[in-house]
Amino acid sequence: MLPTTPYRGTRDFLPPEMSVRQQIFGTMFDAVERYGYTRYDGPILESAEIYEAKSGQEIADQQLYSLTDRGGRRLALRPEMTPSVARMIAGNVNSLQLPVRWYSHVNCHRYERPQRGRLREHWQLNVDIFGSDNVACEIEIFEVIHEVMSSLGATRDMWVLRAGDRAVLDSILRDVAKIPQDLVPRTMSLIDRWEKMPREKLRAEAEEFGMEGPRFDELAEILASGSEVLSRLPEDVREGSPLVQMMDGDAKDLFVFDPLIVRGLQYYTSTVFEVFDLSPENNRSLFGGGRYSDLAGLFTTQRIPGIGFGMGDVTLADFLETHGLLPEPRTQVDAAVIPVTEELFPAAREVAWLLRQSSVRVSTPLELRKLGKELTRADRSGARFAVIVGDEEWQDRRVVLRDLAHQQQELIAIEELPARLITLHHEA
């Protein structure tokens, strides 16, 4: 016998789990579509080199599922969607009317040690604007995040959107903290782990790569001052930053400025942001994104800026569970049509057909069972109604409609059944 467990780090979605996943994503699709985002999709297999070039060393070297096809082409299962969508935008740039608003719902694969919030295959929502540098993009993407979170039932005390700007951070390091040019990249990487590591460890690491203790302490002080540091930046840096522009306008409540936000992916160039769960049990980053000044440089000489985010289902489900926001699985059917003898199976199919014409979800039995057993099954499947087809009643083309929620029943002509059932259903 072979094992029945799925491959490590991947999941089977039986109907109840699948129903939950679909409701969560369906709610999010509706939210982004209200903002005019349209869905696209692409292949799971891509040429391996598009990840090796852009996704960062960790993904390419250790996390990529790669293979060679029978024609000798080196392929990889996409670990993220951005390189694919960059390829698609570049390939269609002449027929697209930029800027465009696109979203996708895709599974991505990374070879990692499975742990809480991290699996090898996960599903994600990607939401992006391509083709504009305007601060209106930042505002809209942040609004979309608020719409998505609120459509899932999350209130503002449950989460926070923190945003920083890589160009601003770069200027903070060079112009305010006076970090020598050659130490800037390693300082950035240090800041990426700023809140996850003890201060003493960070200080030791800084010293190791050549930053003296007093300078480290000064840096820590500057970073702790929050948005205050902005007034100390050169004017062109301040004016060039979409976030700094937003801080004076009506969109300032959409986010909290946080210079410590860096994010690992290489292509982000200015705005970067992360959404955090505020609950004490699950205090962690839920998802994030950022702006890239030139998304598709691998594929075209045309500069295409963009901004967007990707939101994975594993961390999101943890968040929803923590806050009691996970939806219930949907019922299998609205009604079960139950014939009392095998000879009445065709009659039951006829009744079921009638109900389906009115978009009612209906099952009929595949094997003959006693009525009591069949009613129990109907109840367990979540059916609100049972329609019992008996010998005598059927001779008058009538059936018994039983409301399983209210334990009431009535005898009814089959022509009247669909309308009656729908009325009862809407009465709750």
Place this chain on the structure above:
Amino acid sequence: MLPTTPYRGTRDFLPPEMSVRQQIFGTMFDAVERYGYTRYDGPILESAEIYEAKSGQEIADQQLYSLTDRGGRRLALRPEMTPSVARMIAGNVNSLQLPVRWYSHVNCHRYERPQRGRLREHWQLNVDIFGSDNVACEIEIFEVIHEVMSSLGATRDMWVLRAGDRAVLDSILRDVAKIPQDLVPRTMSLIDRWEKMPREKLRAEAEEFGMEGPRFDELAEILASGSEVLSRLPEDVREGSPLVQMMDGDAKDLFVFDPLIVRGLQYYTSTVFEVFDLSPENNRSLFGGGRYSDLAGLFTTQRIPGIGFGMGDVTLADFLETHGLLPEPRTQVDAAVIPVTEELFPAAREVAWLLRQSSVRVSTPLELRKLGKELTRADRSGARFAVIVGDEEWQDRRVVLRDLAHQQQELIAIEELPARLITLHHEA
């Protein structure tokens, strides 16, 4: 520069193509859900051995995309869904209340030479009943196929469901055509190609593996007689066949009996069926399925029978196109809210927010453009309405609602806007 084309045999779905794909599958999901089928999903990566054991030599040897993970596990991208679902059913058989009705929407990979109707990655709908041998399953699955086809707009003159029975064919070969036992498997394989190859070639091949000419001619005659041959079969074979049982009842119009239907996949054991396009330009098999007496033998000693079908998007789209049944892509938004100055961007966002609260899909510009240009963009995006936010009107919190379809416009207070727009929308 790297190429922007997707990997050979796979497809990019830009928003218009994705919208068509989603509408087609959405229609089919609704159809199967009216029959009480619930959706499941599983990982794309599976242990390679589950395909090597069951999917047939051609898939395992030549068509499998396989890889070894960094832990040394041999994996494959699923070429079909049945082995995965068998694994899932076997692993959960104690908590499931069999029979169950399940469906899935998955992409499958096969390394093939891309051609009309055949790609390397395709999307398919899988619909199955697990846990019953009853003929009611055959009837229901055939009904579901009719429901799916009719929900897509296909009428009965466009397609036909042909069904055969491997046990019946086996008996035809042994008991009626008197084919020697050891020639039966190769004769089956011959019959699988019966209508695709010239008769003379089939005859030559039969002779090669040891069937004499006169016996071949007799076989051809028997096969040409259609359902007539059934009366010459032993009674236990006739009575054991779900299709033969159906031919006397109210379900006989759901299919055409055709002893030539064999289908290649190894696990089918009795009923096998195929849906054919009847149009002269596209006369070919669209999809098919069958019954397996023991689905999950690789994973459990418990016998789990099943019946179902898988329907790929590539052949289906060809069929719909041939018959003029492809849906139009959905519009991007219902309304475009257009501010006439940059200062009015926040006002436009406020109006858009109001409309979105009423589930209207709305866009606002990301860059300031002249009103005329913006109206042209709105029209091209498929928006039915433009809402123009002008300086003077906004001082009274009023906007201009323009119906782009009817070239009419009115000045309206923003509180009244959502209801008015929805009314106009429903007036068509």
